[in-house]
Amino acid sequence: MKRYNIIGPILLILVWAVASQLQLVDKFFLPDPFTVIKKLIELIESGAILGDLFSTLGRVILSFIIALVIGLPLGLFLGRSEKIYRSVEFIIDFFRSTPATALFPLFLLVFGITDKSKIAVAAFASMLIIIFNTAYGVMHAKKSRVLAAQIMGATKAQIFRWILFWESLPQTFIGLRSAISLSLVVIIVTEMFIGTTSGLGRKIIDSQITYEISTMYAVILLTGILGYLLNLLFLAVEKRVLHWSGK
Amino acid sequence: MNTVISVQNLKKSFNNTKVLEDFSIEVDQGKITAIFGPNGSGKSTLLNILSGIIQKDGGNFRIENFNHFEFSYIFQNYRESLLPWRTNFENVALPLEIQNKSKQEIKQTVEELQKLFDFKFNWEGYPYELSGGQQQILAFMRALVTKPKVLFIDEPFSALDYENNLRLREHLQKYYLKYTPTILLITHNIEEAVHLAEKIVVFSKRPTRVIETIENPLPYPRTVQSLKTEEFHQVKDEVLSSFQKVANL
Numbered sequence: 001m002k003r004y005n006i007i008g009p010i011l012l013i014l015v016w017a018v019a020s021q022l023q024l025v026d027k028f029f030l031p032d033p034f035t036v037i038k039k040l041i042e043l044i045e046s047g048a049i050l051g052d053l054f055s056t057l058g059r060v061i062l063s064f065i066i067a068l069v070i071g072l073p074l075g076l077f078l079g080r081s082e083k084i085y086r087s088v089e090f091i092i093d094f095f096r097s098t099p100a101t102a103l104f105p106l107f108l109l110v111f112g113i114t115d116k117s118k119i120a121v122a123a124f125a126s127m128l129i130i131i132f133n134t135a136y137g138v139m140h141a142k143k144s145r146v147l148a149a150q151i152m153g154a155t156k157a158q159i160f161r162w163i164l165f166w167e168s169l170p171q172t173f174i175g176l177r178s179a180i181s182l183s184l185v186v187i188i189v190t191e192m193f194i195g196t197t198s199g200l201g202r203k204i205i206d207s208q209i210t211y212e213i214s215t216m217y218a219v220i221l222l223t224g225i226l227g228y229l230l231n232l233l234f235l236a237v238e239k240r241v242l243h244w245s246g247k
Numbered sequence: 248m249n250t251v252i253s254v255q256n257l258k259k260s261f262n263n264t265k266v267l268e269d270f271s272i273e274v275d276q277g278k279i280t281a282i283f284g285p286n287g288s289g290k291s292t293l294l295n296i297l298s299g300i301i302q303k304d305g306g307n308f309r310i311e312n313f314n315h316f317e318f319s320y321i322f323q324n325y326r327e328s329l330l331p332w333r334t335n336f337e338n339v340a341l342p343l344e345i346q347n348k349s350k351q352e353i354k355q356t357v358e359e360l361q362k363l364f365d366f367k368f369n370w371e372g373y374p375y376e377l378s379g380g381q382q383q384i385l386a387f388m389r390a391l392v393t394k395p396k397v398l399f400i401d402e403p404f405s406a407l408d409y410e411n412n413l414r415l416r417e418h419l420q421k422y423y424l425k426y427t428p429t430i431l432l433i434t435h436n437i438e439e440a441v442h443l444a445e446k447i448v449v450f451s452k453r454p455t456r457v458i459e460t461i462e463n464p465l466p467y468p469r470t471v472q473s474l475k476t477e478e479f480h481q482v483k484d485e486v487l488s489s490f491q492k493v494a495n496l
Contacts (some may be wrong), residue, residue: 144328
């Protein structure tokens, strides 16, 4: 992490502190950042939030894994033939453009008011992003490398394994990162509205209803940190795997 | 002398521009033939048609006993044909993996070639860590590792400084004298053509014809010393005179 990376967070907290100090917003609706941060530390230290954190994280990871296991092979398969991809492109683009949360009632009907429906809808939305990006990665592979392998007498399977798969990876990783972010969004939203007793989304809504405003902000902050750290984790993995990228 | 590649009345246009029109040529087995001609004279187009990358519009061509496993083509854009996710060693080994050779055989064959070339690389490093010239050498080794019977080379030395250029020419000759493949070499550089080739074919502008085929009797191996000889300059002058006919000079 570079030293100037710290400027952003400091600026954010500063603006927040000034706004709350000057009472630009009613103190009741916007407590100052230090109260919120203190609250967050308190929630973590007492362990009161850990159960919610882990159940949200568990749901996000599970939905992401399901999306990955189905989406990645499907994207690779569809990308191999532009004709096949074009023939199902409408379905993918249509559901990709439909807000996943709009489909939630449908998933409720199928899976009932359980964790299953939350995970399923998040997995569904993430999967589409993974399919789309992976398939595009394969389709837009540099022709020169494929050509070189063809001239060497490579079979289609060899070209796929040794060239197309690798060529698609940078785009696939973009898909994976978007997918984990979207999983988090969908899981938080579904936790807010559909019967559950645990999860960060639930906690945010509960503290809003009971006017525990600083707790609400603390949990919002926590979801932000969680999303950011997930992104950071993926970037780190990406940098390791795609060592050639940008060179 | 056996003819390995024969081309008769080949035709090819791109967007109504006739690149090849009634084009014919024959290439002898086990010789280095250089193609020398102006830009846009269809040199690369010819190699691309012969190797099946693009389709001809008319005419015929034939490469005796053509087999992908015994054929190599070093592209002009060598950089984009190397695989950055593979180590330098794995890049050179790729054609052998494609031929399903055993790990041990691959290791042995690559090491044999490394000895012949004796360029100092980090074999466990990646192509993007190499200079442009080193990448070109890597592409060269990848093409030669299968001991091809027919080898196409398009502008092989363009990214190299003069010293490495001369070294690569020396290594290519060493390789050639050991395995005597048929080599078809495109070049913009008269010195390169005369240094390496036994036959130099001078192309006209579009639509391409063969202006002249010049025999080069200089004995192999041709060293840097050979570049300074009277005979070398005679052949070079001959190629230049032939080129002058097409180049408006």
